[in-house]
Amino acid sequence: MKLYYAPGACSIGIHVLLEEIGKPYEREKISFADGAQKSPAYLALNPKGKVPLLVLDDGGTLTEFPAIALWLALTNSDKNLLPVDPEGQARTFEAMDYVVATVHMQGFTRMFRPGNFAPSEADHDAVKARGREIFTTGLDLMAERLGERPYLGGDVLSIADAALFYVEFWATRMGIDLPPACAAHFARMTARPAVRRVFEAEGIKAG
Numbered sequence: 001m002k003l004y005y006a007p008g009a010c011s012i013g014i015h016v017l018l019e020e021i022g023k024p025y026e027r028e029k030i031s032f033a034d035g036a037q038k039s040p041a042y043l044a045l046n047p048k049g050k051v052p053l054l055v056l057d058d059g060g061t062l063t064e065f066p067a068i069a070l071w072l073a074l075t076n077s078d079k080n081l082l083p084v085d086p087e088g089q090a091r092t093f094e095a096m097d098y099v100v101a102t103v104h105m106q107g108f109t110r111m112f113r114p115g116n117f118a119p120s121e122a123d124h125d126a127v128k129a130r131g132r133e134i135f136t137t138g139l140d141l142m143a144e145r146l147g148e149r150p151y152l153g154g155d156v157l158s159i160a161d162a163a164l165f166y167v168e169f170w171a172t173r174m175g176i177d178l179p180p181a182c183a184a185h186f187a188r189m190t191a192r193p194a195v196r197r198v199f200e201a202e203g204i205k206a207g
Helices: 011-021 040-045 065-074 086-112 121-146 159-174 180-189 193-202
Strands: 002-005 027-031 052-054 061-063
Touching: 011 065, 011 159, 011 193, 027 159, 040 180, 061 065, 065 086, 065 159, 086 121, 086 180, 121 159, 159 180, 180 193
Parallel strands: 002 027
Antiparallel strands: 002 052, 052 061
């Protein structure tokens, strides 16, 4: 396997899952600052021009966080990254989809790419404000989901936790206070050896 990632991007969640699984894999950094995601070589692998991208051992490729996370969970069932019961699986997908599709794509993207939502610069501040509202509301809902539990599904890390982790990581970098349950979850995640290895590999300072 080979992971194409951008430091600190949503691909960090997939990076964490690969470290948790512990199987050999390669990684290649894609520099957004240099526009590497739009280079002909990268677009030949992923025409979407974004990360994460996972190249499988047979040469096939997988894109999109939920799809890659699901594949990793199903092909490494011994790591218990996905519950075995139907409701547990549905709840895991419910949380992961909300984080990726709403907190990230609707909230975070509005804050950092307002032009995607309003062509007029006069509207960009309003778009950013709405994005922050979606983002923080999403974190509040995930905190409610966590409650007193260490992870979204209970006592065991799941693929949904990897998604929640990356938006929590973004919040800390943006100076957005995490709700207490999310702050505890983020601290629990950053204490995991797999996350520490990812931070080191991506050149990110913990804390």
